[in-house]
Amino acid sequence: MRHPTAIAACAVALASLGIAACGSSSPSTSSGGSSTKTPFTVLAIVASSGPLAAVTASEMQGMAEGAKYVNAHGGIDGHKVQVIVKNDNDDPTTAATILQSYLSGGSAPNVVYAGTTSTETYAMEPILTQAKVLSQQTATSDQTMDPAKFPYAFSLASSSADFGFELAHAIKARYPNVKKIGMLLGNDVTGSSNLHNELLALHQEGYSTVVKQYDPTNTVNMTPQLEALRAQNPQLLIAGGFGAPAGYILKGRAQIGWNVPLVGDASFSSNPLPSMASASELQGVSVLSTQNQVYVPLNKHSQAFQTLYKAVLPSSGTFAVPFLLYAFGWDDIMVAKAAATQAGSFTTAAMVHALENLKDPTAPDFLLGPYHYTASTHTAIADLNAAVLVSPYTKDGQSLPFGQTTG
């Protein structure tokens, strides 16, 4: 292990030599009128291929639409927003290499969207910190979002610890009589991290728990795990996972005829459940969400929401992935714009200061949030009272209220 670490350290050091001279572009570097101003560059190094490709594609589409919207409204202080997307194939080493290569090329982006997952983010953060480049992504692990270690990194999502507390809070509000909870999550990095945080929050709320994990890479039937959980008589089941395993949980629960309520955690809720399971398999199923994502008729939404919604709505009329993913990409641009506008500068230090003191954390152009960043917290702070359990069914890309199957 020493050898690769030493090589990586040397590489970082060498890269930083090249980067130090670059700095961040700022409004002052522009020349003349708005048409000749240097673009405000957002570099996204993300998993455009691999299991998370669909998630990434949605986030990137949202980002592209956000850039188009800002540019149509004069850009950021006259600077057009330019989004550059690089594929790291969900590989943290590739992500770090691409970032180093880009920075060594002599131009530093104004903002980096560092990875689809926390693993990629974590690999890029030391380089971004060294180069003093601002990054905004959806990484949620406490490890990646530590302002003491990575002062220029921000997350548009709540921390995974917050998700745990949101889940416990929402369950308590909806099912006040439940005391014992069964949990079924993957044993991969994301599943184990979510399990850790959810258990912490549930135990703090006084719940007793029984846990089973599955291997997301080669599980094609979840009946055994569900049978094992049922044997211990929990009153409610929490499920987590992306893709096919989420469907196996729903199928398996229906097969064994287990009708305890099933609550999907933050990972489970990102699946297009109605297209994966039948109505009978979705009976008694709800997923974690927040109040601001519950259905409101389109015409009552902000102009920003309507613009993005119309731009990304598939020709089929239904979303294959949750609309939330597009909104993350959109907000990445809007939050960067808010920071740069408030700072009156594109320098990283000024934008970080602006983000930590955002004047309007719920600006009309933001679709998610609120973004109450502080010097000690760089994740979107969760409002526990806003956490709710909602229906797995959606309308116009938004979650329907708990128990509803049609809008």
Next chain:
Amino acid sequence: MTLVWAALSQGAIFALLAITYNVVYTSVGVFNFAQGAILTLGTYISYWVVDEHNLSPILGVLAAAVVCAAAGALEARVVLLPRLREHAELLTTVGAATVLIGIMVLVWTENVRQSTSPINSSLYTVLGGRADGDQLFLIGLAIVMTVGLALWYRFTLRGRASLAVAENRRAAELRGINVRAKSYGAFILAGALSGVAAAFIGPETYVYPELGNSLVLIAFVAFVLGGSGSLVGGTVGGLVLGRVDAYAARYVGTLYTNTIILGLLLATLIMLPNGLFGSRRVRTI
């Protein structure tokens, strides 16, 4: 009993993949790692016909069989048979699988899709346990395919000729058997069987590019456990491993299922190198 049905249906999926491994191995003497990807292609073709174009499920089964047979023939033509004497099957078949998965991602993306079953997939109570129509059908399909193929190899001239090719290609050639045609035939047959099985597996497992990869490890262990080249052995191996996998997940924990299955593979290789049903061969050394 519900767990038994779940375990048996899971085992049937492994068995169906092991059958296609055995068809190629029996005739050509190589292990085709791309068979899982070909099966995945079958799930997509069935989905494309039935769910994207609202055509008959029977047409979905037929289309999956034809396309997978063509994919098998293409694989044989391009990557395997020209280099058969170079013993590079591991690299070439894994490469073929990677390319095939890449094409499926390009065409259908990586989204998980729910395909419609060609049969009634309602839940039934059978012998005190609950199983859906697809699960029961998959168990039956594995048994029917095994018995049918075993009889074909044993009692038909073409079947026996295929066995002769696997036993000794040179000797078979000298006896007038068209070795090249037999080899292509094996890939086409394995592809067609994969396509038929895929149309029934897809509704049970969902359709996504990595499906084959999630099945390939245990199906390979089933192939070895049953005895490479033994159709009955592969099916028994698949059904046994389905139960081992399910019961380990139920009583021991998912963290240990792979350890148990790979331990079983190791024990088989040490104590029964020819597997449960494999035939012993005399080699000149």
